[in-house]
Amino acid sequence: MSDSHDDSLSRRLSSLETDLAGISLSGPAAARRRAAQRTRHQVTGGVLAGVAAVALGVFAISPPDFVASPEPVGPVTDSPTTGPTTPSEPPSTPPVEPTPDPSETGSPDGGGQNGSTGNDGTSSLMVPPDALLTLDDVITETSEGWAEAGAGDSWLPCVPGIPSDGVGIAFESAYGSRFEQVVDPIAGGAEDRLEDLRAELTECAESGDDFHLVQVWSLSGVGDGGYLIVWNGPPTTPDTATYVTASLVRTGDFVSAVFHGGPGQDYNAPAQPRQAVLSAERLCRAMGSECPASPEQERLYPEPVSDVDGWLTIDDLAEVGLTALTEGSEVMDSGDAGGATDYGFVGLERDPFADGAESLEQRTYTDPLEPGGQVVNQLRATFPDAETARAHHDALAAAAEQPTQPGDVVENTGSISGAGYHGTVWVLSNTEFGTSWLYGAAVSGNVVTVVYYGLIDDELSPDQMSHLLELAAQRIGG
Amino acid sequence: MGRSADFDAFYDATSRRVLHQLYALTGDLDRARRCTQEAYARAWRQWSAVSVATSPEAWVRTTAWRLASGRRITVRRTARHTTRAADGGSADLVAALRTLPERQRYVIVARLLAGSAVADIAAETGTSVATVENRLAKARATLARILPDDTAVLTGGHRV
CATH class of the missing domain: 3.40.1000 (Protein Transport Mog1p; Chain A)
Incomplete structure (x- = not known):
């Protein structure tokens, strides 16, 4: 594709700025106030109450949502997403x-x-x-x-x-x-x-x-x-x-x-x-x-999607400590709009379709009270037979040991095995960007499943990810 | 420069750009504004880490984008209340962008509007350079096919 094509697209994207006329942001002080308010709620909840944190929602009707002011006075409450709070x-x-x-x-x-x-x-x-x-x-x-x-x-x-x-x-x-x-x-x-x-x-x-x-x-x-x-x-x-x-x-x-x-x-x-x-x-x-x-x-x-045969369940996530992730998405196939066509993660680069996969499906598990927060991704690649699946898994695991991106460090944190399945778990860290991912891949029968999770703090350990992968492997086949 | 002043300067220097990028990503001015504001609030909460990141602006953009693309809550909206967004010439572009899968939309905006390097986008999104390039190519091809201007002529309107 030519540079002039990129130039044209770039110009058109830049021209969207004209639509921003009259839209103002609330300013840095408002951002700091909002952050401080969120932190105060968290401290109050944790120290004084010890009660379950409940996320704040957004009442997207308040005037600041569409009448922008440079520096609104007082706490900003029109956040589209949420932070935990407890009663004051x-x-x-x-x-x-x-x-x-x-x-x-x-x-x-x-x-x-x-x-x-x-x-x-x-x-x-x-x-x-x-x-x-x-x-x-x-x-x-x-x-x-x-x-x-x-x-x-x-x-x-x-x-x-x-x-x-x-x-x-x-x-x-x-x-x-x-x-x-x-x-x-x-x-x-x-x-x-x-x-x-x-x-x-x-x-x-x-x-x-x-x-x-x-x-x-x-x-x-x-x-x-x-x-x-x-x-x-x-x-x-x-x-x-x-x-x-x-x-x-x-x-x-x-x-x-x-x-x-x-x-x-x-x-x-x-x-x-x-x-x-x-x-x-x-x-x-x-x-x-x-x-x-x-x-x-x-x-x-809207009614939450219930557990799906062959996939991790909400109880599985709770069992490993991810208790906030109480909502699973619909299963998306690679043929769906926006569906995954690869594992979508830098630590798992091997292309399942190139290795003979017949389908690739994805499901995510999230916290309904915290849009944009924790998320577990699970994918399942289905192969025509167990032998092809095992070959792909072994190649995937071998490739996973070798980071492909500068600054990435991959550590193999252990293996899992059980009746009819085996797999491996890794942690990938990038100190430059301060990111860490826990992920694993397992094979059972003619299905390879991968699970990955981007750490926000230290909320999940390699052992917990191993257990999660084990559960994912055990779920294969329904 | 004090910590707050440092953050304020960062906000003043980058927030319009991030808003612009979020608008391109979402096609929805209100959502772009809300997610941008929330992302800056989160940046302040983690400012000691964000401020020393290679690109604090990319941190805010990716955070805002994660917020915008959160699909945990299904919002039923009437068609006429869907967005407060483009009209005129930009409407075609916004509509075209929204036909792209989210990941393709992100890379095209990060690359061609934010000017991020492919390697940096790969790092931001937890993918490889090859995957980013693949998504870029697909996004370019789709946009060339959809947008009624010279870009389609340049590519023959074909998907890659």
């Missing part, structure tokens, strides 16, 4: 289940669990006034300016009105965002109410052309559990839709629903549990109790 105020005492006593009486402003007996003999509860989030809470939580607005009659898509026994608050920002919370007391029926609310919201979010359900997560470790639901819907413009995140949490006989929404263009990170944690803490505090506040979330929608 972890529980200092064992969780206490709030169990409102129907026989107890009190006034709405009594600050305790308020109950009365209805005409039908069932208990009715009242929501303590300080159980709701305040304007200051919302400003602190979102780093955005808000003003009080009328509760109920929300213009956010799918957001229900306030139930007759419930109470609500609402705030709106100058950027067109709305934040509201409804707390609904249902003596003996809060669990059903939570499920009904989830069903109602997801059904609405899937109800028509302008509505799209984006994510549904189950939430545990916060109150008595809940859901995070993200969707978009009207009002829309040619460039935006209205994105809403619902943070639903049940605490005893109360269900709190926080809705945060506004115009946006995308939502490409996990929903974050902070507002659920905050609302549960506030509700529990108002009732004089403490709630669990160690959020763990599990994605329900």
